[in-house]
Amino acid sequence: MALGAPEFSNASDLRGVRALVLVGGRQDAERFGEIPLALLDVLGRSVLMRTVDRIRTAGIGEIVVLSDTDPLSSDPASDSCKSIVATPACFWEDALQQFRSLAEGAESVLVLRLGAWTEVNFAALMADHRRSGSVTMRAFSHSGKALDVFMISSSGHSEAAALLLGELRDKRIAVAEHRMNGYMNLLATPADLRTLSLDAFAGEADIHPCGNELRPGVWVGAKALIHRNAHIVAPAYIGAFCKVHSGAVVTRGSCLEHHSEIDCGTVIENSSVLPHTRLGAGLEVEYSVAGFHQITSLRANATVRIDDPLLIESTAARPSARRLFAAAWLLALLPDALWKWLFESGARQTDQPAPTPLASSTPPLGAPPLATAESRTDSYQGNVSTEELWKRVDL
């Protein structure tokens, strides 16, 4: 134990521990396109912020997040930790500098690199660390896989320097082993991201969807809009501010992250739609991860970039930019609408009578009765139906 560090009666006490969370940093880091997988949302919250929550819940107060990419979302919880963006070239030097500043006055520093989602019991890790008396303790999965989770004594500056400058890969440093029994997902590929979502739905991973469970297995975030003719089949997650249009189907453990939009008739099956993604009408997204102008087919194990806004489009992340785009879109439509209103409606009035609303809504004789939202609810378990045309979910 370091000199001057406080003594704790409880072996698993984490009051003298500080945490350094690293995101990215390696050339072969786990990414979706350019974005580290840890920064992507899983059921409404990024893996990074969920990890920070777990660390904080365990009792570690001071947390520093060092990332090589700008965080995507302005999560209010991110204010509770110090977030630093480092350039990829000097990422590990910055990590070492942060370790040194955290180690001052602390008993140990938890160094955790994302990647992987690991449900390490930090209290048990600390207890093992104290019991072993070693400078560095590393967590291993129950199958013996080394994880990027270390507990380093504050006095172990040389070990920390060797570990961090070696990108946590230096095997010459003596580390004590801590075997974890909790859930683990390596989050190495987009397929792992999908697996994590499904495991969260199944309750295997300690990840809870952010939102209200409107029906068994159907979670909906705040201010989501779901058309009454859309089908949501459990288990499914509709994130905050999402918009699901008429005839769209979301099924088999699919999750739509916040501000995503699914156009008419599109089927989302066993897929993840990333934040601020708009999918066009009449598409079929199956066993895929879609977002940021990209789609990864997990069946074909291939990622392709699509620049056609009719298929997949990324909406602006900032609300002001979204409003600006919406206003521009509306303005672009105005001349055409004005032309139709002035000339085409006049021509129709002179040529043929316009159909009355009653006539247009009445089915022809002999046609089967139109299915109502209520009748569809009977045939789809966990289906969300509303009495109004659109349902705004205010939580």
Place this chain on the structure above:
Amino acid sequence: METSRPVIVKHVPEVLTRKQADAFLSEVRPLLEHDRPQLVFDLSQVRRLDAAGVDLLLLCMREAVRRDGDLKLASLSAHAQIVLDLTRAGRLFEIFATVADAARSFSGYLPNMVRQFHPKSDPDEDVIERKAA
């Protein structure tokens, strides 16, 4: 007597988007204007395909079918496969792993090919089975 019509294989360019669609259509149109055209599109080089490109493929198939011919796709690149699956257009085409397979498939349902696939089959057996049915 069997008369065989030629199977034309056309390589689809790397980029088939709104801008390139017209140029490709003008290349393909003479092939589609044959009587009963038999076309195979090789999509192995495709790196970018958008909704307009898929629309063009459907247009070509419609033209071929209208003249009692057919259009088949072969050797799809990952990009083409994903976009065709995404737009649900993939199920409208016959898709083959190789161009040779696609070209061979045009004669696959002729009587002599059926015999080739089942070399030991006795024509009498077929009669017996039909009677039993």
